[in-house]
Amino acid sequence: MSQQYMLHVNGVDHEVTDGWLGESLLDTLRDRLGLMGTKGACTQGECGSCSVLVDGELVCSCLVMAATATEQEITTIEGVAPAGAPSDVQQAFVDAGAVQCGFCTPGLIMAVHDLLERSPEPDGTEIREQLAGNVCRCTGYGRIVDAVQQVSVRRAGSGSSS
């Protein structure tokens, strides 16, 4: 059973024509809209690799039915920064050595942007608690915490948020 509906993703309307109604937002983003930056690793909401924002709320897109996300503002990794230029969080991940295989990275970038919006100067415990829904198998998390702290300090210094 398929039905046509619209998704508003990264400021652009996308018509979904060939999806089936129970399809997850993760699969719809990847397989129908070709937005491959959002990754699927567990498809049951345990690892955070598929994190996106729906109306500003960080969610696992594998747990959201795509057809319920119409009329909502969806932001994926492709829309987190202006095309081409990395955000301060993305740059800090690379500089701090927070990226190895990189499969968890897009989801973490979404989660870190969200965290720093809500709490611009988190301490180590808060960072770990707030990001605990995102699993990384390569890094052991230390360099990721470092990257988040670097961004937090830089933003506080420059008085800006990007």
Added chain:
Amino acid sequence: MSVDERTDAPPRAGVLGDSITRPDGIAKTQGAFSFSSDESVDGCLFGATLRSPHPYARIVSIALGPAWQIDGVRAVITADDVPGQPTYGLIAHDQPVFASEYVRYVGEPIAAVAADGPETARRALAAIRVEFELLEPLLDPEAAIAGAHDPVHPDGNVIRHQRIEHGDLSVAGDIVVEGTYEIGMQDQAFLGLEAAIAFPDDGAALGNGGGIELHIATQWLHEDQKQIAACLGLPAEKVHVVLGGVGGAFGAREDISLQVHTCMLALRLGRPVRMAYDRGESFLGHVHRHPTTISMRHHATADGQLVKIEARFVFDGGAYASTSSAVLINGITMAQGPYRCPNGEIVGWAVRSNHLPCGAMRGFGAVQACFAYESQMDKLADACGLDPVEVRLRNAMVTGDTLLTGQRVLNVAPVEECIRQTAALPLPNTPVGGVPLPDGEVDVMQLPGGAGRTADAGDVVRGIGWGVSIKNLMYSEGFDDYSTARCKLADGVATIKFATAEVGQGFVMIATQIARTVLGVDDVVLDTIDTGVGSAGSTSASRQTWMSGGAVDAASRKVRDQLLAEIAREQGIDVNRLAIDGTDIIDTAGSFRLSVTEASMGRSFDEEVEYRHPETFDLDERGQGDCHTAFAFVAHRAVVDVDPELGLVKVVQIATAQDVGVALNPLSVIGQIEGGIAQGLGLAVMEEIIQVDGVIRNANFTDYLLPTFLDMPPVVAALIEQPDPLSPLGAKGVGEPPCISSTPSIVAAIRDALRSVGVEKDLDRVPVRPGDICL
């Protein structure tokens, strides 16, 4: 020295010693990096695999007809359709491409389909009817050893047996400690699931057609090529393997999973075919860390000097051999740990069962051995009345010591330095139970149990534990272990080509650093990673920095020497006086100076080199022989908080000093150390594949527990930099040691915490479960 304290900045950005960042880093943060699961092409079909629901059964019949009835199904294939060799395997070719007569584990492939869409493919699988005659599975490794079960495979139930005897076996120690230890089955749990896309060759790429191009996330492109070609009945040159983006590996991508199936479907249909596993299928589709039972008896003098080790290892290899025979040898040859011991008798078996097949995972046999020997060292310390650090220092191996295999350790062996520098690292400054909140209340998130909010701060006790380990680097037992690299220098640009699988470890940084250092050019380009150049061997055994690094170094040196020879001839300067100084060619006895970029304009040099490590040898019947190439060492100190009543554990800190030779990219080394420790922590207190009657019960990330940000503590690390003269760049592989002795250090810390409240627990099994602590 810790990375933060490093003051000796490299002479130039981007050379060896500089913590350059990943060339693929920004793309990975943007979601723009293409993993193998992201690859697709218009018109491609979707493959799926039918798997056995039984651990051991005879296949009576397979009815494919109902699958063919479904609209959109394009191919249905079974063992009857395999064009070449019906089986594959890394060492023994004992694993069928598809089961034909028998299925030997839950998850064994029986058939595959290709369809217009993934849902259609899944419906087709559901329509296939297989009739089984159920057989009594072999689930007890001791039954395999005792011959108490009929062979479940024509190759028999014992994959390999090996004995090591060294020195005087009649000696006994003043002090004897013993124990039996169990290690559970761990999953590599890479995040990027198995996926591949196969393109049948239309004649353009591989000559006259009939071949296949496979884009796959793998650890070893040429081994895949060899095994795929054999099963397809094609010459190797007809199988072109291109590295798809790899989302972690940790050993699980060394074996064949969906490679042959994808290629068979694509060749049969003459169309591109994609296959991708979901998480549940991934648990069935790759090999795991061997569950192992190890009994050890250590003899020592009254003052704690080891005099003899007796040990018995049993590795459950599961249904097929994979690398079990090599894992066995790693385990038993590491039985003494990083400690001198003149006498020993070790026996080991790797056996077959109807459990999930086991093979490579980071640490490869050394992990299991280490949990046993480090638990023993703590027992020895207790028996001798010594501190755990002191007993380890008294036995610490040094360069030149002889192992129980009779092999001398010729590498740098800074075991004592690893221990002393770890001990010198600061202990955590957080109080037991964590730092209170600003209002003075307990921060429950820092208590054992964390978000479960169940531990009572007043009950929490702290413990400290130690683990020290040895790991062999590279391949062993006479394997022709080499890596190939090609270096081209033209018009100021160096292009490096290799088939080294980049799985996240960062060889793509090291390779450019080597070329910049040797050649004196800043502009270094990496060519596509594929089988268009000779084999690099596997990205495993902590071997690529040494092996492929050695190959890139040698190829770059050959090119440099040719450039210098041409310049010397043209300038009329003795070539022996020319050298590279930064980015310039200089006359060391004159004034000539010319940048390499300028010097290479209008010229082109191209060299391919195979780098080999020194030959290794088989073990003889008594387990004697120089079977290993090189060794690396590390020490770990764990601090844990434990709630003894609830059995909950919070790891508070891991301190480590690791023997790295030279840190070619210090930030990458720290990344390997922290990542490896997280996997060691997982094995210590969280991670285990549970099988009941041969059926996996937790093939998902809800029930298979992975360490999160909150489980993983801060790591304080020191790098022991003593360049190894046997290594081409002085560097040792750093990937495996972090996950070897971190595990026993955490368990020792739990025992220590419990002892502080008068509770003695053996904790002789990992992962340690709450019930093991509190019941």
